[in-house]
Amino acid sequence: MKLVIIDYGAGNIKSIQFAFKRLGVDAILSNNPEVITSAERVIFPGVGEASSAMKMLKKSGLDTLIPTLKQPVLGICLGMQLMCNSSEEGNTKGLGIFNVDVKRFSSAVKVPQMGWNTINELKSNLFRNIEEDAFMYLVHSFYADMCQEAIASTTYELKYASALQKDNFYGVQFHPEKSSVVGEQVLRNFLEL
Known part of the structure; x- marks a missing residue:
């Protein structure tokens, strides 16, 4: 399987690559539109700050490419947030794939949320063979509101969308x-979508 991890300078790419290697898939790192478009699966990672990550996407033209992809695409952490309409982080306009805005947790809770928390209300084949209340590892200060495209929720201060899906985008x-x-x-299920 040809799996491409989008390499635009804002990702924890090595740990994602190692995770897929454990599943027997050698992921290709690339920011080349032809390589990305020809992939069978695409990972859109992200760690860091939304506005600077979006600047890097625009610089390479990936901001216009990503929304046109037809194969299954998985955004992880900041990658998911950049697929939303906007983010309060750096007052950033997102890619608009998911019709939801990203907001900051209030000062009433410890930010970032860092560590293990449960995922609930699981919908979609992305969560095949995964139980309700399964624990996932999170590190984030911003969240996507619950919306029509939510396929999992997590509670930290409030209930938010911990996973989203629209068409081929996850x-x-x-x-x-x-x-x-x-x-x-989850990664195995993504490969089998």
């Missing part, structure tokens, strides 16, 4: 590559 707020056996199952 997004997860948690890090499947750091979430042990359950996270590995």
